[in-house]
Amino acid sequence: GENVEQHPSTLSVQEGDSAVIKCTYSDSASNYFPWYKQELGKGPQLIIDIRSNVGEKKDQRIAVTLNKTAKHFSLHITETQPEDSAVYFCAASIPNSGYALNFGKGTSLLVTP
């Protein structure tokens, strides 16, 4: 079954607004949660990550929050810009599997001017 669920699958916001993408994971032993941005014709690019011993992390306009009890984590993008338009993927580490990750199905974000 699906180990990482991601919502919404598409998101359209106006420039300057905030965007929030949410993910849930199933294995409580997962301890690493990265977010990737994928632009057309390119591979996913790591934009921010968080470990299970941290509840929140921020990097300029992007932030990630983690609720271990509820097994969900979220990506927040503030003051969105057209260049933020891309597909965003959340992921969770697969326990006892080296650096292997389970990915969500992705969110296509469109920021309109």
Next chain:
Amino acid sequence: KAGVTQTPRYLIKTRGQQVTLSCSPISGHRSVSWYQQTPGQGLQFLFEYFSETQRNKGNFPGRFSGRQFSNSRSEMNVSTLELGDSALYLCASSPSNTGTGEKLFFGSGTQLSVL
């Protein structure tokens, strides 16, 4: 530093053939992982190599195999191609340092089309 390089960028094969994809990791990275990306299934883990050894394998049939060389470069092979193998195959390398090892740096992928 140069990024992760994957060759070729595009491939067209027919059913039953086999294919080999190549990946050169970022200099100094010893871990190389492979993922399959399709519109329906998303990104799925294939396998991971570390210091020439397969460390982990995803839930794919034995037709999918790989290897890593002493210079950390990696190849993956798919034998007896099926139509469903059409996908973007992504390679990622990791710095393998404590605390940062899980950070995957992806290449642009090889787009495989099976006709």
